[in-house]
Amino acid sequence: MNSLTTPTVPPIPSASTPVLVVGTGPAGLTTAITLARQGIEVLVVERRPALSGLPRAASVSTRTMELLRSWGLEQEIRAGGVEVEWKQWVGPTLAAAGDAHLTSFPTREQSAVLSPTAPASVPQDHLEPVLLEHLLGFDAARVEMGTEVVGLDSRSDGSLVTLRDVETRGTRTVHARYLVAADGARSTVRDALGIGMRGPGRLSQAIGTEFRAPLWELLGDRRYCIYAVTHPEAAGVFVPAGRGDRWVYGVEHELAQEPSASLTEEQSARLIRLGSGLADLEPRIERIGTFTFAAQLADRFRQGSAFLVGDAAHRITPRGGTGMNTAIQSAYDLGWKLAWVLRGWAGPQLLDTYETERRPVAAHNVARSADPHGGARLAAQELPVDLGGRIVHVWLPSRAGAVSTLDLLGPGLTLFTGGSSASWQRAATSVPGPPLVVHVLDAITARGVGIPHGGALLARPDGATAGWWPPGTDPVAALRGTVQAMPSASHTVDRRTEQRPTWHCMADRQG
Numbered sequence: 467m468n469s470l471t472t473p474t475v476p477p478i479p480s481a482s483t484p485v486l487v488v489g490t491g492p493a494g495l496t497t498a499i500t501l502a503r504q505g506i507e508v509l510v511v512e513r514r515p516a517l518s519g520l521p522r523a524a525s526v527s528t529r530t531m532e533l534l535r536s537w538g539l540e541q542e543i544r545a546g547g548v549e550v551e552w553k554q555w556v557g558p559t560l561a562a563a564g565d566a567h568l569t570s571f572p573t574r575e576q577s578a579v580l581s582p583t584a585p586a587s588v589p590q591d592h593l594e595p596v597l598l599e600h601l602l603g604f605d606a607a608r609v610e611m612g613t614e615v616v617g618l619d620s621r622s623d624g625s626l627v628t629l630r631d632v633e634t635r636g637t638r639t640v641h642a643r644y645l646v647a648a649d650g651a652r653s654t655v656r657d658a659l660g661i662g663m664r665g666p667g668r669l670s671q672a673i674g675t676e677f678r679a680p681l682w683e684l685l686g687d688r689r690y691c692i693y694a695v696t697h698p699e700a701a702g703v704f705v706p707a708g709r710g711d712r713w714v715y716g717v718e719h720e721l722a723q724e725p726s727a728s729l730t731e732e733q734s735a736r737l738i739r740l741g742s743g744l745a746d747l748e749p750r751i752e753r754i755g756t757f758t759f760a761a762q763l764a765d766r767f768r769q770g771s772a773f774l775v776g777d778a779a780h781r782i783t784p785r786g787g788t789g790m791n792t793a794i795q796s797a798y799d800l801g802w803k804l805a806w807v808l809r810g811w812a813g814p815q816l817l818d819t820y821e822t823e824r825r826p827v828a829a830h831n832v833a834r835s836a837d838p839h840g841g842a843r844l845a846a847q848e849l850p851v852d853l854g855g856r857i858v859h860v861w862l863p864s865r866a867g868a869v870s871t872l873d874l875l876g877p878g879l880t881l882f883t884g885g886s887s888a889s890w891q892r893a894a895t896s897v898p899g900p901p902l903v904v905h906v907l908d909a910i911t912a913r914g915v916g917i918p919h920g921g922a923l924l925a926r927p928d929g930a931t932a933g934w935w936p937p938g939t940d941p942v943a944a945l946r947g948t949v950q951a952m953p954s955a956s957h958t959v960d961r962r963t964e965q966r967p968t969w970h971c972m973a974d975r976q977g
């Protein structure tokens with residue numbers, strides 16, 4: 467039993483919830499949305515009275531944008547960002563000649579081949595309100611701002627969590643079947659669970675100045691995601707932070723050189739002038755803050771029915787722009803798995819796969835961000851980490867216009883077949899397990915996805931391949947074997963009442 471406060475009398479919960487999410491950062495909001503979209507009741511608590519106003523993450527990756535697009539949020543997200551090419555510009559000052567280098571995010575041309583969407587340069591303080599508004603649209607979700615977790619007792623049937631109203635200081639206790647700690651780098655829940663962090667907690671320190679200045683006028687068509695300036699007195703990075711000439715200028719201070727780094731507004735403005743190369747620039751300084759570069763991984767992501775997600779599970783330096791993206795993608799993974807278990811579509815062992823599948827990704831991104839050259843890696847190397855094992859994206863026609871193969875993924879299992887599909891369709895109705903939707907692809911699309919004529923591919927909600935079969939496979943044995951190998955629910959879902967299998971026959975491309 468872990469406890470932050472030590473109650474003398476065991477508290478009686480005043481309410482219960484299937485899932486309690488702590489924190490409304492990207493990890494908490496994504497977990498809650500994923501659950502709410504599956505109809506799972508979720509309570510979200512956040513210590514702050516309102517969302518953070520700090521721009522922080524500005525690089526939203528390909529896979530993260532695919533998830534946001536699948537929720538219909540792409541346009542809203544992009545509306546708060548700027549159009550850039552995913553290259554890092556390097557030069558002595560912004561005004562001087564320099565070079566543009568490829569980054570680990572795909573170029574526009576590469577994105578057009580890979581994905582129905584593309585990375586976005588959008589600040590976190592635009593993305594979070596879009597996510598919160600989307601979440602509040604679901605009856606299943608309740609969000610309490612100004613409410614913090616101050617006590618936790620882990621029990622065999624869940625967690626007894628003490629919540630405190632930050633304003634009134636009043637407390638109450640809630641029982642949560644599952645607890646999701648999305649409470650950031652200094653996670654209260656992680657500490658209460660006694661889970662340690664491994665890795666350097668202070669690699670270096672950086673100072674970020676948020677300011678407004680008409681730098682796009684200077685840059686013209688050199689519109690990139692990040693600008694590194696090498697001016698000997700002002701070496702640092704300029705990062706676009708949304709619309710309206712909003713920028714962040716960041717300088718990294720090695721701890722050995724300058725342990726208590728801090729800048730006045732005048733000092734920041736001077737550095738921005740030097741770095742931009744515009745001697746008469748008058749930047750409007752809006753905020754100056756310091757942040758620590760840490761590269762740490764939690765010893766474990768789970769204890770009983772409590773899960774760590776996002777920065778609570780891993781601290782990733784801004785190098786490479788993967789901290790928030792890892793948080794969102796892991797939160798999505800945890801969200802659909804919790805939903806499947808709570809809906810009775812899978813057994814609780816499915817939740818073990820959250821850590822086995824997401825830890826290697828987090829470990830990779832933590833290590834990459836600690837590498838001084840980690841930010842310079844290319845898309846060919848890092849895209850497989852971002853996209854994970856999701857199925858190939860191929861555009862295909864539909865009555866509503868072109869749709870991506872990724873758009874066909876459902877909340878349960880999705881079976882893609884290419885031609886000779888009748889036996890697969892029949893098999894799909896006879897296999898017990900989660901809801902299963904069958905999509906019969908035309909020959910060209912099937913080929914693009916890697917399904918030979920008469921073969922099939924089974925995908926999870928996140929697009930990961932659960933099974934792939936060549937022609938000549940016995941569909942019933944193949945599907946049964948694969949579905950049975952998945953962690954199964956204690957009861958079998960009756961698809962006749964839960965969700966009927968449906969078949970969607972895509973129009974033939976050539977016809």
Ligand SMILES: Cc1cc2nc3c(=O)[nH]c(=O)nc-3n(C[C@H](O)[C@H](O)[C@H](O)COP(=O)(O)OP(=O)(O)OC[C@H]3O[C@@H](n4cnc5c(N)ncnc54)[C@H](O)[C@@H]3O)c2cc1C
Pocket residue numbers: 488489490491492493494511512513514518522523524525526590613614615616648649650651653654655674757775776777778784786787788789790791792793
């Ligand atoms: C300068 C900078 C630039 C960055 N750039 C990028 C980038 O380009 N791309 C990228 O992917 N990532 C980037 N990151 C990292 C990114 O900002 C984080 O990884 C991301 O915010 C993690 O989200 P989270 O939801 O896990 O945690 P957080 O965003 O920290 O949210 C945690 C929330 O939990 C709340 N909370 C804490 N304790 C409690 C409690 N006891 N009770 C209730 N609520 C509580 C907090 O108030 C907070 O709102 C950057 C970070 C910085 C600092």
